[in-house]
Amino acid sequence: MRIDAYSLPVATVMESPAQPVEAIARCELYRLLADPVRVRLLGLAAAEELAVGELAELLREGQPKISRHAAALREAGILLARRQGTWTLLRLDPRATTDPVVDDAVRAGQRACAADGTLARIEEVLAARDAETREFFARGGRPLRSGPPSELAAYLAALAPLLPHRRLAVDAGTGDGALLEVLSPVFDRVVALDRASAQLQLAAERMRRRSLENVELVCGEIDGSEVIRAVARALGGDPPEAGEPLSGGADVVFAARVLHHAPQPARAMRALVELARPAAPPHGDDALRARGGAVCVLDYEAHNDPTLREQEADIWLGFTPADLRRLAEEAGLCGIEIRRLPSAWQGEGPDRHLVWQLLVGWRGARTGAFTG
Incomplete structure (x- = not known):
C-alpha cells in the first residue's frame, strides 16, 4: 500500500536548524552519520525538498523512523524543514556542506541512492504530488462563468x-x-x-x-x-x-x-x-x-x-x-x-x-x- 506522503506528525520536525553544524563535536558528528539510512536520507534531501512521507516511501522505511532520523539531523544543523499545512518538507542546509565530513556523507548518500535507483524515483514521487490536481482539471475543473472573474x-x-x-x-x-x-x-x-x-x-x-x-x-x-x-x-x-x-x-x-x-x-x-x-x-x-x-x-x-x-x-x-x-x-x-x-x-x-x-x-x- 502506498504511504501517504503528507499525513505526518509535524511536531517531530522544527522549521529551522537547532544549531550550526560546526557546533557539533566531531565524535558526535561521526556517530550521527554512521547510520546508512541517515546518509541516504541526506543524499535525497540534497537532490530535492521532500516530505517525510515521500522520503519514507523512497527509502522503504516507516514514517516514524524517518521522522526520528530527520529530527536528529535537524538538531545537528544539517537539515532544514518547513511546514505546508499538514506537510513537513525537508531539505539539506547548504551551509552544512562546508563541513567536509557532512559533504562526504551527502556525496556517499547520493552515490548509494543512484546505485539502487532511489534517486531516479524522485521524479515519480514528484509527479504523484499533482496527480489529484491533474485529474481535477482533466474533468473540466470549475464550470465556466460568463463575465469577468471575481478575482x-x-x-x-x-x-x-x-x-x-x-x-x-x-x-x-x-x-x-x-x-x-x-x-x-x-x-x-x-x-x-x-x-x-x-x-x-x-x-x-x-x-x-x-x-x-x-x-x-x-x-x-x-x-x-x-x-x-x-x-x-x-x-x-x-x-x-x-x-x-x-x-x-x-x-x-x-x-x-x-x-x-x-x-x-x-x-x-x-x-x-x-x-x-x-x-x-x-x-x-x-x-x-x-x-x-x-x-x-x-x-x-x-x-x-x-x-x-x-x-x-x-x-x-x-x-x-x-x-x-x-x-x-x-x-x-x-x-x-x-x-x-x-x-x-x-x-x-x-x-x-x-x-x-x-x-x-x-x-x-x-x-x-x-x-x-
Whole structure:
C-alpha cells in the first residue's frame, strides 16, 4: 500500500536548524552519520525538498523512523524543514556542506541512492504530488462563468507595477462605480465623480463590498470646482484659485458612456482634457514633449435607435468616429486612436446592440484654464 506522503506528525520536525553544524563535536558528528539510512536520507534531501512521507516511501522505511532520523539531523544543523499545512518538507542546509565530513556523507548518500535507483524515483514521487490536481482539471475543473472573474482585482494589481504612470485616475460619470473595480487595483488614487447622489450611493456600497479604499467620491459636474479640489487633494497640492487651471492632473481620465449624456459634448470633452496631466514643456532645442495624461472616452458610434432616449435618457444618438476625433483634437488631445470594440465586451444592457468605440488620446501642453 502506498504511504501517504503528507499525513505526518509535524511536531517531530522544527522549521529551522537547532544549531550550526560546526557546533557539533566531531565524535558526535561521526556517530550521527554512521547510520546508512541517515546518509541516504541526506543524499535525497540534497537532490530535492521532500516530505517525510515521500522520503519514507523512497527509502522503504516507516514514517516514524524517518521522522526520528530527520529530527536528529535537524538538531545537528544539517537539515532544514518547513511546514505546508499538514506537510513537513525537508531539505539539506547548504551551509552544512562546508563541513567536509557532512559533504562526504551527502556525496556517499547520493552515490548509494543512484546505485539502487532511489534517486531516479524522485521524479515519480514528484509527479504523484499533482496527480489529484491533474485529474481535477482533466474533468473540466470549475464550470465556466460568463463575465469577468471575481478575482479580477488581484490580476490587475499584479499588472499595475508594469504601468509607468498610475498615480491618479479620474472616473468621470462613475455611475454605480463598476469601472472602479478596474481602476482601484491599478492606480494609487482614484477620483470618481457623478452629478447624481443616488448613483454615488451605489458606488459607495460597491466600494465597501469590494474593499476599494483608495477612491474618493465627488458629487458634481466634470468642470465643477468640487472635482478640481478633489484632484488637487489626490495630488497632494493646494486647489487652484477660481479660474486658474490645475498645477498637475490625472495620469488617466476615463469617461465611459458619458459623452452622449452631455448637453454640450465639446464642452464636456474640454473639461475631461483639463483634468488630465499636461505634457511637459520642451527642454532647450528639443521639440519633443513628454506625453501628458491620457483621456479615454468610451461611447457609441452614431446610430438610429431613439428608444435609448426614453430608456436611458440619452441626449445624443452616438457619434461618428470623425466627429469624436474632431471633438478630441479641438479639446487639445494628440496621438489619438479610435477603435471599435467586440460586441462580446458590451455587457447585457439595453445598449448592447450598438457599436461601441473607444477613443484614447494624450493631452498636449497646457492651453489655459477651462473657459466653457
